[in-house]
Amino acid sequence: MAELEVRVVSERRDGLLLELGRVVNEYGHVLVRQRWVQEAQGACLTLILRGPPDRQQALEKALGLHPRVLRFESTRAVQAQDAVGSIVPTVVAEPVAFAAEPAGPGEVGPWLPSGADVARVERMLPGLAKDYPRIFPWLINLEYAVSAEVRDASLYLAGKRTGAWIFRRDFSLGARLGLVDAIRRIALPALRVLVTVEQHEHQLHVRGCPLCQPGAPSGGRFFAGFLEGLLAESVDAPGVVVRETRCHSLGAPVCVFEVSS
Amino acid sequence: MQEMHQHYNAVLVVLSYLVSVLGSFTALQLALGIAQARTPGQRWGAVLAAGTAMGGGAIWAMHFIAMIACNMGVQVTYDVMLTAISALLAVVACSIGLAVVSAGAFGWLSLVFAGVMMGLGVAGMHYLGMAAMLTSAQISYDGGLVALSVAIAIVASMAALWLAFHLRGRLQMLGSAWVMGVAVCGMHYTGMSALDIAVGDTLPAGFAQGLSGDHLGMVVFGVVVVLLALALGLSIIRQQRRAALTI
Numbered sequence: 001m002a003e004l005e006v007r008v009v010s011e012r013r014d015g016l017l018l019e020l021g022r023v024v025n026e027y028g029h030v031l032v033r034q035r036w037v038q039e040a041q042g043a044c045l046t047l048i049l050r051g052p053p054d055r056q057q058a059l060e061k062a063l064g065l066h067p068r069v070l071r072f073e074s075t076r077a078v079q080a081q082d083a084v085g086s087i088v089p090t091v092v093a094e095p096v097a098f099a100a101e102p103a104g105p106g107e108v109g110p111w112l113p114s115g116a117d118v119a120r121v122e123r124m125l126p127g128l129a130k131d132y133p134r135i136f137p138w139l140i141n142l143e144y145a146v147s148a149e150v151r152d153a154s155l156y157l158a159g160k161r162t163g164a165w166i167f168r169r170d171f172s173l174g175a176r177l178g179l180v181d182a183i184r185r186i187a188l189p190a191l192r193v194l195v196t197v198e199q200h201e202h203q204l205h206v207r208g209c210p211l212c213q214p215g216a217p218s219g220g221r222f223f224a225g226f227l228e229g230l231l232a233e234s235v236d237a238p239g240v241v242v243r244e245t246r247c248h249s250l251g252a253p254v255c256v257f258e259v260s261s
Numbered sequence: 262m263q264e265m266h267q268h269y270n271a272v273l274v275v276l277s278y279l280v281s282v283l284g285s286f287t288a289l290q291l292a293l294g295i296a297q298a299r300t301p302g303q304r305w306g307a308v309l310a311a312g313t314a315m316g317g318g319a320i321w322a323m324h325f326i327a328m329i330a331c332n333m334g335v336q337v338t339y340d341v342m343l344t345a346i347s348a349l350l351a352v353v354a355c356s357i358g359l360a361v362v363s364a365g366a367f368g369w370l371s372l373v374f375a376g377v378m379m380g381l382g383v384a385g386m387h388y389l390g391m392a393a394m395l396t397s398a399q400i401s402y403d404g405g406l407v408a409l410s411v412a413i414a415i416v417a418s419m420a421a422l423w424l425a426f427h428l429r430g431r432l433q434m435l436g437s438a439w440v441m442g443v444a445v446c447g448m449h450y451t452g453m454s455a456l457d458i459a460v461g462d463t464l465p466a467g468f469a470q471g472l473s474g475d476h477l478g479m480v481v482f483g484v485v486v487v488l489l490a491l492a493l494g495l496s497i498i499r500q501q502r503r504a505a506l507t508i
Contacts, residue, residue, distance in 0.1 A: 129508040165508040173293040174433065175367030175426040185429050236367075 002053040002076065003032070005046065006063055009071040011118045013043035016068055020047070023066060026238070027059035028052050041115045042070060062239045067164055067232055070157060071115045116153035117146040125161055133193045135162070136210045139222055143211075152221045155211075159225025166190055167230045176236040179261050186234050187227055187259070195223075203245075205254045212249040220244035220255055227257060237261035265334050265398060265458040273330030277323045278446045280485055284319025285441035286434070287492040288312070288355070289425040290499075295363040308363075310491075312356025315379070315441075318488040320355070320386050321348045322481050323445050328390070329474050329481075333458055335398045338471025343393035347386045354382025358418075367426050375422055380415030383448050391456070395471045399459040406455030410448045417444030 010016050017034065024031060029051030037044040051059070056076060064072035120142060128138040139158065146154045171186045183199055191197040196207040204227070211219020227242040240261050246252035291311035298304035324347075328337075358378030362371050387410075394400070421441035424433060472480075 125508045161508055165506065169503055169506050171429050172297070174429055175296070175363070177367065177427065181427070185427075189430065 001050050002056060004029070004049045004051070004056055004059070005075045006049060006060070007044065007046045007073045008063065008066075008069045009039060009042050009044050009115060010068045011042040011070060011122065013045075016043065016045060019068060020045070020063060020066065023062050024049055024051075024059065027055045027062060029055070029059055042118050058239075061241075065228065065239050065241060067160055067229060070118060070153070115150060116157040117150045118157065120145050121154050121158050121161070124158065128158070128162065129165065132162075132166075135194065139211060139219065143217075143219065148217075151217065155219060155222040156225035159222035159227075160229035161225075163190075163226035163229025164232065165229075166226075167233060171230070171234060177234060179231075179235055179237060179240075179259065182231055182235045183259055187230055190230055191223075191227075202259050204257045204259065206257065207254050209248055209255045212247055212255055214249055214251065216249050218244070218247045218249040218255075220247050220249075220257070223255070223257060227259060231259065235261055265460060267453065267456070267458070268332045268334075270330045270332070273326055277326040277330060277449075278442055280326055280481075280488075281319045281323035281445040282438050282442035283485070283488050283492065284314055284317075284322060285421065285445070286438035287488050287495065288315035288319060288359070289421070289437050289441065290434070290492070290495050292359040292363050293425065295359070308356050308360045309352075311359045312352050314488060314491060315355040315359065316351030316353070316382060316386065317348055318484055319441065320351045320383050320445050321390075322484045322488075324387055324390050324449060325477050325481050327446075327449050327453070328394075329478055331453065333396070333398060335396050335458075336464075336468075337394055337396045338468055338473050339390075339477065340393040340395055340467060340471055343389060344472060347389035347393060350389060351382045351386035354378050354385060358382065358422075362422050362426060372419055372422055376415050376419030379418040379422070380411065380444070380448075383414040383418065383445055384411045384452070387449055387452050391452070395465050395468045397461040397464050399461045401457045401459075403455045403457065406451060410451035410455060413451055414444050414448035417441070417447055420444075 008016075008020065013036065021031060024047070029049045031047060032050050033048040035046040037046070049059070060072075060074050063069060063074075124138055124142050124145075128135050131138065139155065142154060142158060143151060167186070167190075171190070176182075177185065180201060183202065183204065187204060188197065188199050191204065191206070195209060198205045198207075206223065209219065209223070211222055221244070224242040224244055228240055231240040231242075238261070240259065243258050243260075244255060245258050246254065246256040248255050288311045291307055291314055295304060295307040295311065298307050355378070358375035361378070362375035364371070388407075391400070417440060421437045421444055424440055425437035427433075428436070
């Protein structure tokens with residue numbers, strides 16, 4: 001068994017421990033300790049978890065992608081075993097790190113999460129919901145209102161909340177589907193209300209994205225969050241992940257979003 | 262033996278299909294809400310409501326409208342007990358089928374099981390309802406057409422459930438109800454074509470105490486009104502919930 005320290009930030013505290021606790025149980029881990037701290041960006045929950053080392057990575061991914069988690073950090077600890085076979089409780093911290101890979105023209109590199117401007121996103125969302133599907137003026141205003149460091153995370157949070165709301169409003173009645181079916185029957189019709197889009201198996205190709213102008217910063221994080229929020233409860237598999245692999249703002253003809261679980 | 266023929270009132274035949282669609286629409290809308298139940302009590306309440314709408318509304322009411330539509334040239338009444346049991350059979354079979362298909366993820370095994378349960382519910386109600394018929398005529402069945410009627414009920418039920426749980430949007434809502442209506446009516450009219458009636462000369466015991474067409478018509482009318490009210494009420498509640506959802 002190995003220990004894992006996880007630190008998550010969420011906009012509110014209510015029910016967070018219960019929801020994350022379910023995810024922890026699903027991946028065969030137990031909660032050893034928890035600690036709450038209120039921060040400027042929201043409620044910060046630190047969890048010390050114990051469970052099988054081979055499921056740690058999957059648990060980290062599931063927690064990091066939980067719809068209520070704005071920021072996620074984890075530190076792994078391993079227990080060393082001495083020559084006679086007894087366990088020596090030596091803790092070696094292995095911080096989870098993201099390695100940057102070089103991206104080609106039009107290609108989007110890996111996204112490194114950082115905190116969103118929760119307060120501004122929260123203020124913007126009711127107006128966005130009221131004007132839905134005419135949402136792009138709200139999102140462009142949000143892009144200008146937040147600082148550059150939190151722009152991507154703020155767009156992602158706005159997208160995730162909007163996608164989850166649209167799912168509950170329009171698509172929640174029905175059974176959980178396979179991933180490709182969910183993309184065809186839920187993601188595609190939901191996106192078509194906003195943009196011109198085509199499905200190619202697990203990819204969605206968005207043409208003329210209003211948030212991605214050539215030479216300007218990419219707004220694709222909104223759609224990545226939107227699709228994750230939309231598909232999280234609709235797919236018969238844990239943890240839907242959406243990655244933008246090509247972007248019009250980086251020179252590609254269309255923005256490409258790859259959906260996986 | 263002298264054979265007799267069935268003559269149908271076209272308006273009532275069309276009405277029978279519309280009632281089966283209405284009942285199926287209400288039942289499937291209730292069934293889609295089963296997964297959102299928060300407690301076992303809510304879940305079983307939703308299962309029974311959906312099963313009753315399907316078994317009692319779509320299937321039973323449709324059957325007796327179609328029987329009222331059919332003129333066989335002889336007087337007919339219906340045994341009260343068997344008529345009630347036929348309704349119960351349809352409700353129970355449909356409740357089981359809808360409970361299975363709405364639990365958890367949608368799979369082919371659960372679809373087949375639920376389709377078979379609902380199809381047998383449709384067919385069982387029909388043939389039990391026919392057994393409830395009290396008449397001087399001699400009745401027999403063509404086995405091949407009986408088997409075909411059961412197959413139609415099962416296959417079309419599976420198609421309707423697939424549409425209801427797998428799709429989203431208008432096709433999900435309306436398409437599934439229309440297809441389920443085909444299951445119920447297709448089964449019934451195929452089963453009626455399997456029926457051979459010959460002239461008889463003796464009224465069975467209990468004929469005078471049986472339900473006549475007029476009384477049945479009143480009961481069916483009451484069932485249809487309840488279905489309409491349920492469908493409308495559900496639609497209003499869903500619209501209100503949709504409007505109240507916050508982002």
